[in-house]
Amino acid sequence: MTIRRLLPIFCIILLLSGCIPNEFTFENKSGEDSEKAKELIKKDDRIKGASALFYEDHLIVGIRVKTFDRFKKRKIAKELEKKLTKSYPDLAVLVSADSKILTETNKLILKGDEKGTKKKIHELISLTEEET
Amino acid sequence: MDEKKYAKLEQSITPKPPILKNVIKAFLVGGTICLIAQFIALFYMTFFNFTERTASNPTVATMIFISMLLTGFGLYKKIGQLGGAGASVPITGFGNAVVSAAIEHKSEGYVLGVGGNIFKLAGSVILYGVFSAFLVALVKTILVKLGVVSW
Secondary structure (H helix, E strand, C coil), rough: CCHHHHHHHHHHHHHHHHHCCCCCEEEEECCCCHHHHHHHHHCCEEEEEEEEECCCCCEEEEEEHHHHHHHHHHHHHHHHHHHHHHHCCCEEEECCCCCHHHHHHHHHHHHHCCCHHHHHHHHHHHHHCCCC | CCHHHHHHHHHCCCCCCCHHHHHHHHHHHHHHHHHHHHHHHHHHHHHHHCCCCCCHHHHHHHHHHHHHHHHHHHHHHHHHHCCCHHHHCCHHHHHHHHHCCCCCCCCHHHHHHHHHHCCCCHHHHHHHHHHHHHHHHHHHHHHHHCCCCCC
């Protein structure tokens, strides 16, 4: 087969599959129990992917919502943030439906770098507060 | 021949525009432009410190820049011929309108020609854009003051 015939097939496969797998990742580097958060996030069937990082006194959660719930993704994130703040009163909770937060949290979890994490979390918090 | 007769004759002679075909073409071309913009937004999110919300500003600027370049090279009119409204409704059509007016009036000089006419087509976009933004903001301000919604 020539490359001309292969290229559209490749494109279609790429478009249909999507690039980012939807999964739930949790990383706990604080003294808190992460089971509660796991339960809360997985219970909500509007959320199809999430990554949560507990780090010292911070809890940062990036969520991916289902396609047609994207219209109210900010509301969903707010609701989840409220619930999580209730169950973890000692932590500073940040929940965001923004894909930037999700990818950055995933990166932080994968890297596992102890020194840069704190700085990065503060950066992410200031990023979410930015207005357009 | 009276007015009605003429209108009837005119309607029977005028070729019917292939509306469905045009709509599909506009959908595909407009969708392709938006897909490219989506990739640019993804690029800004991956390599720079932009969130989904803030990435829209540099994306719009980049799309306008690209369409201005394409207009200068004479390629955007081909896209416009193919896509119709699909090429003019996205923000790229705005860039096209600005630059094509500038190119058209370049021979009249830079001040009275380019400067005076550059917003000939895009001026209405700016005027009514600002005006409608003002109206929406006014309504929202009143609603917030009345306590119906919050910011």
